[in-house]
Amino acid sequence: RIAYVNGRYVPHSEASVHVEDRGFQFADGVYEVVAVYKGQLIDEKGHLDRLERSLSELQIAMPMARAALAQVLRRMVRVNLVRDGLVYFQVTRGVAPRDFPFPYAAMPTIVVTARSKAFPGRDVKPVTVITTPDQRWARRDIKTVGLLPAALAKQKARQAKAFEAWQVDADGYVTEGASSNAWIVTKDNVIVTRQADHNILRGITRMAILEFARENGFRFEERPFTVEEAQNAREAFVSSASTFVMPVWKIDNVAISNGEMGPVAKTLRDAYFDAMEQLADA
Ligand code: PMP
Incomplete structure (x- = not known):
């Protein structure tokens, strides 16, 4: 499996962020989960819209252009051979010495993972x-x-x-x-x-x-x-x-x-x- 961390595609087992990432210390970050069905991202626009809104409410900048992020999501589906499954993406305020107020200069951290998951079909047990x-x-x-x-x-x-x-x-x-x-x-x-x-x-x-x-x-x-x-x-x-x-x-x-x-x-x-x-x- 492959993960995406700040611009790099890396083996999932080695994917990591810094110990002073604010996501880790303050839960200072946001995320999205998108379903993949027959290789397609479902409701992608809605999820990207919501990511942008969550980030803006917390005054965190988008870590990359939206179109570029959409490309990363697609590539993650492809390289992980996901037909049915989930793509997870998370953006945090970034890495900075631990202090409650926002750091003056921090690059947002972005990670993306993707995994296969069989969904129950149309007929499902309540x-x-x-x-x-x-x-x-x-x-x-x-x-x-x-x-x-x-x-x-x-x-x-x-x-x-x-x-x-x-x-x-x-x-x-x-x-x-x-x-x-x-x-x-x-x-x-x-x-x-x-x-x-x-x-x-x-x-x-x-x-x-x-x-x-x-x-x-x-x-x-x-x-x-x-x-x-x-x-x-x-x-x-x-x-x-x-x-x-x-x-x-x-x-x-x-x-x-x-x-x-x-x-x-x-x-x-x-x-x-x-x-x-x-x-x-x-
Ligand atoms: N409410 C909460 C608290 C959730 O965590 C989720 C799933 N992320 C939802 C609702 C459902 O949202 P969505 O349909 O966008 O997955």
């Missing part, structure tokens, strides 16, 4: 989720590498044999999953997901799904929902670049279906796969 208090910071719209609360929540999910941990805010409303956006379909067939403000990450998959919902004539609302509303919903699902649309059938051990994928989740998952196939055929 998963279970647990809920945990949302202990993350107040700017969850910035995709930073400060992922400790998310890692703790995911570990709790793993111990509960659940797929995801839905984050619950102080008022009892679900914000999103630890690494996905959260959705429900109400008994009167309205798709609900939380509005994209500072409390959630503006998922690229989320945006695509809202568009598919529109095209398919589904009613939808962007608003908060409680755990109880979710447990009484007709369907639930999560979305992310690596899961697309993943149906949920149990929330904190309350079953909301018989364990089969619901029709709305099925339609949206199919729409996502259709769009990926189109890209692959183009």
Whole structure:
């Protein structure tokens, strides 16, 4: 495997950054994960747009021109022989003697990795989720590498044999999953997901799904929902670049279906796969 580090393609096993990289010491950096399907980068534009926005919110410069970065992503897919998988890229403020304020002169650090991963197909078994208090910071719209609360929540999910941990805010409303956006379909067939403000990450998959919902004539609302509303919903699902649309059938051990994928989740998952196939055929 090959990794990309600051302009160089190096063996993955030897890829490294400096011990005083601010990503390492302060989580002072941002990242993106893009799915690769049949060799194509999925929603590349959305992910690059979000990277630029995250960087600009933290006043970190793009480490290279956007077009050049897009070329690196493509080359990483190629040299790592990824057909289906994920590309990860991360930009930090760079290397500087440890001090809280920004260094006056630091070159941003960029690393890119790519790996193959078999995605479950269109027909997928619904998963279970647990809920945990949302202990993350107040700017969850910035995709930073400060992922400790998310890692703790995911570990709790793993111990509960659940797929995801839905984050619950102080008022009892679900914000999103630890690494996905959260959705429900109400008994009167309205798709609900939380509005994209500072409390959630503006998922690229989320945006695509809202568009598919529109095209398919589904009613939808962007608003908060409680755990109880979710447990009484007709369907639930999560979305992310690596899961697309993943149906949920149990929330904190309350079953909301018989364990089969619901029709709305099925339609949206199919729409996502259709769009990926189109890209692959183009
Ligand atoms: N919310 C959080 C907290 C995430 O980490 C992710 C995945 N990176 C998402 C939502 C889903 O975003 P996307 O669809 O862009 O992968």
